[in-house]
Structures are given as structure tokens and as C-alpha cells.
Amino acid sequence: MSDLAAPLVVADKLGFAYDTDSFELNLPGLSIASRETVAIVGPSGCGKTTLLHLIAGILKPQSGRLRVLGSDVGAMSDDQARDFRLQKIGMVFQSFELLDYLSVLDNILLPVRIGSAITLSSSIRQRASELAKQMGIADKLSRPITRLSQGERQRVAVARALLLRPPLLLADEPTGNLDPNNKGRVLSLLLDYAGQEGAGLITVTHDSTLLDRFSRVLDFTTLNQAETTA
Amino acid sequence: MMARFYLFLVVILCCAGCGDEEVSESNQRSVDGAVPVVVAVNYPVAFMAQRIAGDWLKVEMPVPADVDPAYWEPSVEQVVAVQQATLILLNGAGYASWIEKVSLPQEKLINTAAGFGEELLPLESVVTHTHGLAGEHAHAGYAFTTWLDLEQARAQATAVLEALIHLSPERRAELGENYNALAAEFQQLDQRWQLVGASLAKDGVVFSHPVYQYWQRRYQVSGPSVHWEPDLDPGDREWRDLDILLAENPIRWMIWEAEPMPGVRAALAKRGVESLVLPTVSNRHAGCDMMAVLLDATSLIERSL
Amino acid sequence: MRGIFYLAWRYLAWHRWKSLILVAAITLVVFLPAAIQVLVDQTAAQLGVRAASTPLLIGAKGSPLELTLNSLYLQSTPPASLPFSEVDMVRQQDLATPIPLYVRFKSQGAAIVGTSLAYFDYRGLAIASGRSMAVLGEAVIGSSVARDRSLSVGDHVLSSPESAFDIAGVYPLKMPVVGILAPSFSADDNAIFVDVKTAWVIEGLGHGHQDLAAPEAARAILKKDGDTIVANASMVEYNEITEANRDSFHFHGDYSQRPLTAIIPVAKDEKSAVILAGRYQARDDDVQLISPPRVMDELMATIFTVRQFVVAALSVVGMATALVVILVFLLSLRLRQSEMNTLRSIGGGRWHLATLAAAEILMVVVVSGALAMLLTWLTERWGTTVIQALIVS
Numbered sequence: 017m018s019d020l021a022a023p024l025v026v027a028d029k030l031g032f033a034y035d036t037d038s039f040e041l042n043l044p045g046l047s048i049a050s051r052e053t054v055a056i057v058g059p060s061g062c063g064k065t066t067l068l069h070l071i072a073g074i075l076k077p078q079s080g081r082l083r084v085l086g087s088d089v090g091a092m093s094d095d096q097a098r099d100f101r102l103q104k105i106g107m108v109f110q111s112f113e114l115l116d117y118l119s120v121l122d123n124i125l126l127p128v129r130i131g132s133a134i135t136l137s138s139s140i141r142q143r144a145s146e147l148a149k150q151m152g153i154a155d156k157l158s159r160p161i162t163r164l165s166q167g168e169r170q171r172v173a174v175a176r177a178l179l180l181r182p183p184l185l186l187a188d189e190p191t192g193n194l195d196p197n198n199k200g201r202v203l204s205l206l207l208d209y210a211g212q213e214g215a216g217l218i219t220v221t222h223d224s225t226l227l228d229r230f231s232r233v234l235d236f237t238t239l240n241q242a243e244t245t246a
Numbered sequence: 247m248m249a250r251f252y253l254f255l256v257v258i259l260c261c262a263g264c265g266d267e268e269v270s271e272s273n274q275r276s277v278d279g280a281v282p283v284v285v286a287v288n289y290p291v292a293f294m295a296q297r298i299a300g301d302w303l304k305v306e307m308p309v310p311a312d313v314d315p316a317y318w319e320p321s322v323e324q325v326v327a328v329q330q331a332t333l334i335l336l337n338g339a340g341y342a343s344w345i346e347k348v349s350l351p352q353e354k355l356i357n358t359a360a361g362f363g364e365e366l367l368p369l370e371s372v373v374t375h376t377h378g379l380a381g382e383h384a385h386a387g388y389a390f391t392t393w394l395d396l397e398q399a400r401a402q403a404t405a406v407l408e409a410l411i412h413l414s415p416e417r418r419a420e421l422g423e424n425y426n427a428l429a430a431e432f433q434q435l436d437q438r439w440q441l442v443g444a445s446l447a448k449d450g451v452v453f454s455h456p457v458y459q460y461w462q463r464r465y466q467v468s469g470p471s472v473h474w475e476p477d478l479d480p481g482d483r484e485w486r487d488l489d490i491l492l493a494e495n496p497i498r499w500m501i502w503e504a505e506p507m508p509g510v511r512a513a514l515a516k517r518g519v520e521s522l523v524l525p526t527v528s529n530r531h532a533g534c535d536m537m538a539v540l541l542d543a544t545s546l547i548e549r550s551l
Numbered sequence: 552m553r554g555i556f557y558l559a560w561r562y563l564a565w566h567r568w569k570s571l572i573l574v575a576a577i578t579l580v581v582f583l584p585a586a587i588q589v590l591v592d593q594t595a596a597q598l599g600v601r602a603a604s605t606p607l608l609i610g611a612k613g614s615p616l617e618l619t620l621n622s623l624y625l626q627s628t629p630p631a632s633l634p635f636s637e638v639d640m641v642r643q644q645d646l647a648t649p650i651p652l653y654v655r656f657k658s659q660g661a662a663i664v665g666t667s668l669a670y671f672d673y674r675g676l677a678i679a680s681g682r683s684m685a686v687l688g689e690a691v692i693g694s695s696v697a698r699d700r701s702l703s704v705g706d707h708v709l710s711s712p713e714s715a716f717d718i719a720g721v722y723p724l725k726m727p728v729v730g731i732l733a734p735s736f737s738a739d740d741n742a743i744f745v746d747v748k749t750a751w752v753i754e755g756l757g758h759g760h761q762d763l764a765a766p767e768a769a770r771a772i773l774k775k776d777g778d779t780i781v782a783n784a785s786m787v788e789y790n791e792i793t794e795a796n797r798d799s800f801h802f803h804g805d806y807s808q809r810p811l812t813a814i815i816p817v818a819k820d821e822k823s824a825v826i827l828a829g830r831y832q833a834r835d836d837d838v839q840l841i842s843p844p845r846v847m848d849e850l851m852a853t854i855f856t857v858r859q860f861v862v863a864a865l866s867v868v869g870m871a872t873a874l875v876v877i878l879v880f881l882l883s884l885r886l887r888q889s890e891m892n893t894l895r896s897i898g899g900g901r902w903h904l905a906t907l908a909a910a911e912i913l914m915v916v917v918v919s920g921a922l923a924m925l926l927t928w929l930t931e932r933w934g935t936t937v938i939q940a941l942i943v944s
Contacts, residue, residue: 102898
């Protein structure tokens, strides 16, 4: 798997700004090697989520170069970026972003249903139920999401992110809405996956108590400021 | 009810041997079902129909031989049977009041007296009664022995002829021939009755029943009518009334519908009144057809005069 | 694509009340104009068949529509009457077989049709049980009358007084049911058929009572003046014609002047029909010959015009509903903005998301359309029966 060998992220003079905002992102250089588990910390509004969106190909850099898993995401078309995201990246959000109208199982299977690249096979269904077992929600597969606790919901979201065995996990404050117990559990699930599959994990977090579990901690203020001061 | 109907069938079958144009003759042919059935309300019309038609249709007259067809009331079963007929020949002049009380196919009804409807004679004695808000009304009617005027009989035969031609236009010639023969017989008898009438009128006549109105008009024989039954002695009161009548009118003849009781005949003869029989032939006479009956009776009358 | 439809289906199922209301609204908007179209067409066909099978109708001068409705559909107020002599006049011309109709009286809302036996043949009415009427006073009833009132052969029907204050002529006549017609899916199913003479008895033109000359009637005699007998109110007048009293029934007045509401002349052929029509056109008395198909065509033209207005109004309503439905979809898309963002960040393409929204609309519209078609089909299939029930009641 060349994806696993390639560095997770290589950014060079990366620049991005929103039209409606005074916010600017300037990243003179960033390199995250394969299999690294990285925590990005920094105050709110400094651009951590924007960086994750750039890595995921949801946003496009306006200047500089950004290679993710060896691919130039800045040069991808929308469709290519979507397929890339679907197949290579697992996303976990602070507010879980589950669909109320779907059952637990359907939420886990969501990536397959919204893309045409992958068809829903029995092996994928099996993968979904295995993940549910790992997440401790195997007995709740047919329940509506609304009847789960916060911790359970985030575990569903993690299972969804892991469904297609992505080589890179992007998590945006995945433990932000969880109690201490669940925080540790969710983070363990993410780190265990990365360890077992040799995947990378880039997590944006405010939670300093969890930082020592990552292989590297990046302070986003220094990352972004380095360019400003330079 | 059915018993009466069977009796009627028996009568028909018994009569089957009489006369070459007997009404019931075609009965034997009804088996094949293809023979149209024509129903007539009385014997004269039935006779005319059978004479004109010959044997290609069956003429039925559903009235038992011992019942006056004018007052007969059919059973429901008999009405249903009549409904199936190809044609229903009415005498007209209100004859057979049962017609008014049953459902018959309008389009099959032929009023044989329609041609002389204007000349019908109203009945003299009319009971008027009043009840409810509808006001006074009379149960009026017409004299109905229309065929005793042979000119009227011929008109009725003409109506029958037209109805039959309508039924079977291809038989027009044959029917016409039969009709002409019948009309000729009517005409001959008509002439004889003219003479009989002229002779009777001179002598004075009393009629046993008021049923000879058209005969009287056609053959110009006026005279009073009584209500005497041929098979009964009229009783003292009627005899007294007759004596009063005889005192006021010169009367030599009494005309009967059927042969009177010998005693009555003799008692009349004692009063100088001779009995003559002129049947109305409303119903079939065992043994002979209508013309035969009338011709026989006429010969007898002619001989008596 | 299947995944998209699955998600759309789950969404609709989750918001089932919203979905049902949408489906119901769209279904109604599609169904109503279609149903009106179908029903009016069927009514037209229904009425048209009856009219077409009755190309000529003779009646007293007056509204041709009233005459047609009364004679063909056995409803509406009775038209002016014409004398029975008209039947003989038609017969004498030898162009058509006249079927008399006297549709004036009712029995608990069912029309009593006074006619002749030929009517049954003409309308192709078969007797399912019993027989047709034979003697005065008997009735043959339509299949619906028999079913609705649980009547069988041997039961009785009673004519209704024409009005509550009708103290004069019309008194109720009790009529034995002697036959029940097979269903014909026409107005005949809800009618009671009697001989036209029986209808005259209902009217009081014929009646039966004690023989006033008989001794047992002495109590009923008010005065006797020669041949004129005046009866008092105690005279026994019969309200049922039985075998025992049938003899006493008699009619008053001139047969030819007895009333009819119409005559159906069954022309021998087309030429006869044309000649007959011509002769009636030339007449200047109180009788008219009309063409029910033409009368009904005119009525239908009016109904079609009304239908156009109704359908136009419904179309406007439909457009308004469509706008509301669009609004509902737009609002729901707006509410689902964050969901769409999630789907996009997971890897859902813009085209896929658009398809997802479209799939929902499509499913709602397809289900509504199918439902509307089903309802329209049901209307087409069973509507006729309903219309018949309506026509007759």
C-alpha cells in the first residue's frame, strides 16, 4: 500500500483565505509522516478546522502546494476530491454529524450510500457489524440515532469513519462533547485503529489531558504565526 | 283455474271433428311450435280469423264452451298464455271487459270494430252512480253483438284480414281469397236476413234479450226486449209484464238466442206469439261452425215465416 | 443510485406525517380533475346510451328535457299529459310500435312506471324471478327495489299519495309483486312497473267498489233516483285488486282520453322514423315528438361547459398546491443544510446531494401520481355504479 508509505501531509507555502472573513491561513511548511498520530492544538478560530478541510480536499488552497497521502489535493477536481475523501479519509466531527432519520447501521453505511464508487456488498455489511461490535454498539444497530447516548453516537460516527479502512483519519474535536470516560474510549478507538491498520490520525483538540497519547502535538499558533513573523 | 282451462282444451278437441274450417282444427299442428297462435275474444272473431287464415295459424278462443265470452274472467295463467299469442283479436265495442283488467301486449291487440266505432250503439239502460269527489259517472257501454249486422261482420273480417296480411304479407293472395269467400257468404246471408227482417217487421217482434241491437238496426226490425232465459221459466211477474206488452203492441214473434223450454214455447203460442231461434253464436256450438249455425237457424226462421 | 433512493425513502419514512400530507395533497390535486373528467364522461356515456336507445319520444308540448328525464331516467316532475288516443294514432300510421308510458306516481321514492309489456322487450329487461304482470294491479319491480326493500315475489308495494294534502283522487294502491327484473344497470333497476291501466287505477280513473245494486250495499246508498245511485262515504272502495274483487274494477270516461306522460314510438326502420318525425313536426296541436339523444347532447354540452369551469378552478387550486409543495421542499432543504454539509465532507458530491433531494420529490410525486391513478381507475371502474345510484336516487 503506497498510501501507507507516503507521508500523510506535505504542505509548502500553503495559503488560504475566506472571501467573507479577515481570517488568513499561511503555512510555510508542514510535514506529517506516515503512521504519525498528530494532535493539533490552538485557540478557537485560528484555522485548525480550515486546515483539516484543506487536507480533506473540501477546501482548495489558494496558493502553495499540499500533498496528502502523496496526492496533490489542490489540483484535484471536485469529483476527484470527493472520491479521494470517500476512499482515503475518515472524518470524525465534534457534533458527530449523524443523520437522525437513519438507524445506527444505516449511519455507519452512509459513505457507501452517498458515493457511486463503492457498492454495498456483504463484506462491507460484515465490516460494519464488526466495527459496531468493536464500538460496543452491536446490539443497537437497528435503533434510530436519536435513542443513543452522546458517547454511543460518537462511537457510531467513528465506526462510519473507519468503514472503508481509510489510510488517514481526520478528527475535529472528536471528544469535545463527551464526558471523561467516553473521551478516553473514543480516542482509544481512533488510536487503536491507526496502530492496527498503520493509518495516520490528525486530530484537532482542545483537550490537553489527552495530548500525551499522540505521537506528536502541533501548536497551530506557531505553525501559522511562523509565516507571519517570517 | 287450471281445471277450467283443461276443460276448455277438452272442448276444443271434442269439436275438432266438426266442420271444415273449425276453429280448433289447427290444434293438432301446434306440436311443431312454428304455427303462430292467434287469440280471439269470442267465437265470431275466432271463426273469421280461422276462415281467412286457413291452417297456417292456430286460432284460440280461451273461453269454455259454457261461458259467455262477454263476461268471462280469465285466470292469471290464462292471461299469461294469451300474452304469448302472436295476435290478440278483440271484438271491440267494449266486448269482453276482462281485456280492461289484464296486461296484454298493446301492439298485438287488434280492435276489429275500429272501422265502425262511430256507429256503435250505446246501451239504453245505464246505471249512474256518484261517490267521492269525482262526481257522477255512468258505467256506460255499447251494445256489443256487432257481428249480427253482417255488414259489420264483414268489416270485422276486413280488420282481421289486414292484421293477418300485416303478420304474413307473403300470404296476401291466399288470405284475400279466403276473405272473399267468407265475405260472399256473409253477403248471401245478409240478403236473406234483409228479407227475414222485412217480413218480421210487419208482424211485430219481441226479443228475449237486448242483444240484437245491430241486427235490429241493420235489418230494420224494431221491437222491445225482455230478459228471458231460454232454459228457465220467466216467472209470473215476467209473464204479466209480457201480457201488458202484448196488449199495447201487436207482436207475433219472439226471437230467442236458443231453443226455449217447450212449456214456455207452448205458453207463448197460446198468446199468439211464435218462438224463433236466432243464435248470437258468441261462443262455439258443439258440432258446427258459425255459418252453419246461422244458416240452419235462418232456414228454420224462413220456413216459419 | 439505489443508495440515494434508500436514503430518500428513509427520510420520507422518518418524517411520515409530513410525507403523507404531501402525498395526500398532491394525490387530491391530480385526482379531483381526473375524477371529474372520468365521471362526467361516464355520466355522459351512461345517459347517452339510454338516450341513443330511445331515438324518438312523443309527449305533450313542454320542456323536452323534462319529458326526456321523466321518460328515460324516470325522474323529474311528470310532464303534462297527453291522451291515450295518441297511441292509436301512432299505431294507425303503421310506422312505429307505440309503447305508452305513464310515469307519475311513486312508491317510497321509486317511480311507478305505467306501461305495456313491450317496454320490457324494448329495454331488454329480463324477468329474474316470477313473471310479468298479467292482471290489473300487479307489479314487476326492478332489481334494486327488490334488494333495497328485501322484496320477493308475493310481497306487496304500496303507491304513495302524491302529496300529504291529496284528499281527492289518488289513494294508495296495494300491488302484489309478481316479478323481479334482472339488474340492467339503468334507471329501470329502481322502478316499479305496472300496466298503464293499473297506473290509471292509482290515479282514480278506474276503481273497484261494492256493487251498489247488490243488497249488501244498501247501507252505502245515499239516494237512488231512477237509474242514478248516489253512494255515501261508507261505500267500500277497494285499495287492493284481488281475484275476488277484480270483477268490480271498472274505468270511467273515455278510454282514449286517459292520460299518458309519454309514448316511445319504436320505429320500424329509419325511414319510418323520419316520416313519423316529419308528421309530428307538421302538427300544431299540443303534442310534440322529440329526439332524446339531441336533448341529452344539449344537456351534456352544458355539463361539459360546467366541467371546464370546474376543472379550470381545480387547476388553479392545483397550481397553488404545487407552489406550496415546492415551498415545503425548499424549506426542508434549508433545514437540512447542515446534513448536506456533513454528507459533502464525508464525500458526497454535489450531484449526489441534488439527486437525494430530487429523489425525495420524485418519490412523493410518483407515489401521489400512482395513488391518483389508482383512485381514478377505481372511479372509472365503480364510478358508474355510484352514478347510477345517484341518478336513480
